[in-house]
Each structure stands twice: as C-alpha cells, then as structure tokens.
Amino acid sequence: MKKKLLKSKKTAPRNQKILLVDDNPDHLALFRLLLEQNDFQVVCADGAKDAFHVLDDNEVNVIVCDVMMPEINGQNFIEELRLHKHYANIPIIMITSGADVGEVDLLMSGADLFCPKTQAKKMLVSQVKLLLS
Numbered sequence: 001m002k003k004k005l006l007k008s009k010k011t012a013p014r015n016q017k018i019l020l021v022d023d024n025p026d027h028l029a030l031f032r033l034l035l036e037q038n039d040f041q042v043v044c045a046d047g048a049k050d051a052f053h054v055l056d057d058n059e060v061n062v063i064v065c066d067v068m069m070p071e072i073n074g075q076n077f078i079e080e081l082r083l084h085k086h087y088a089n090i091p092i093i094m095i096t097s098g099a100d101v102g103e104v105d106l107l108m109s110g111a112d113l114f115c116p117k118t119q120a121k122k123m124l125v126s127q128v129k130l131l132l133s
Contacts, residue, residue: 048072091131
C-alpha cells in the first residue's frame with residue numbers, strides 16, 4: 001500500500017509579514033536584514049506611535065518590539081496593543097538588553113516571547129518561526 005505524502009500546511013516565511021519596532025535605526029537595519037535573509041517580509045516602525053500607523057496599513061503576523069523606547073516604551077505599547085481587538089492576538093517578541101525590565105513583567109504585559117539583544121542573531125528567526133507554527 002502506497003502512502004500519500006501530506007503537504008505541510010505551514011505558510012512559507014515569504015508569505016509572513018513581521019513588524020519591527022525600535023527607535024534605533026541600526027537595530028532596525030540589523031533585525032530587518034536577519035529576517036529578510038530568512039525570507040520574511042518586514043515592515044518597520046521607529047517607535048510605538050509609528051507602529052500603530054504601520055498596523056493600520058499592514059496585516060502582520062508577528063511583532064518584534066524593543067523594550068526601551070522614548071515616549072511609549074515597549075511594555076506600555078504591548079499593553080495598549082492588547083486592548084485593540086484587531087491587534088490583540090498578534091504574537092509579540094520583546095527584544096531586551098537584559099536590564100531593561102524583567103522577563104516576567106514582559107510576559108505579564110502580553111509578550112509571547114522575549115529575546116536578549118545579545119542573542120538575537122542566534123534566536124530571533126527561530127522564535128519568529130515558533131510563533132508562526
């Protein structure tokens with residue numbers, strides 16, 4: 001008896017759009033390159049206020065957000081994001097420098113995962129894929 005091969009129902013990365021939120025242009029460029037090299041579509045915002053404008057114009061599958069930002073920090077951003085019915089279920093990875101805020105506080109605020117900036121090159125793509133699986 002022949003077995004049929006089942007096609008994976010997972011969506012290819014190139015069909016997945018990631019929103020990067022960071023006030024540091026160097027970090028935005030680095031994380032964007034890292035994700036694009038792994039076939040993800042990437043849109044960027046230079047802060048929380050800009051992120052809401054980007055979300056109005058784009059359907060994103062995952063948000064990657066820095067914790068320490070001026071005006072509205074990452075923790076406050078995700079708390080506000082979780083109050084919007086259109087954005088409440090988007091998975092969020094918080095990028096931390098390690099000393100910004102406790103990981104438990106981030107998870108309690110609504111983050112799904114956190115990634116230390118020092119480990120982003122090793123961990124970020126895997127974390128995004130995990131949230132999309």
